[in-house]
Amino acid sequence: QVQLVESGGGLVQPGGSLRLSCVASGFIWDYHAVGWFRQAPGKEREGVSCISNRRGGTYYTDSVKGRFTISRDNAQNTLYLQMNDLKPEDSALYYCAAERRGFSYISARNMCVDFLDSASRRGQGTLVTVSS
Secondary structure, three states, rough: OEEEEEEOOEOOOOOOOOEEEEEEEOOOHHEEEEEEEEOOOOOOOOEEEEEOOOOOOOOEHHOOOOOOEEEOOOOOOOEEEEOOOOHHHOOOEEEEEEEEEOOOOOHHHHHHHHHHOOOOOOOOOOEEEEOO
């Protein structure tokens, strides 16, 4: 069974940190580009940060640059998002997604932008709330 299961969300004060995790199972993780996406109530879905399926390239949306760090552990089929200096505007449902197109290269930017609404594998999400 193909699964992506996120964890690590919660309530945190502005300036705080959280580390999100996404564990994949049921498919060959290594060949997939992967990423974190978020959607807040009344707002459009956004590609937060992604990693390519080769070369380890990363992409960050402008609003999180310098604060968030994405990483993947292929041995553990796990994707992480370290989020520091959190702001109220970071509050959203965060979910991870994965995409593969045969053995074709998918850049990190492609994953976050072009597969924003169409990634073939997606988790249910973990809620992040930043509030004092």
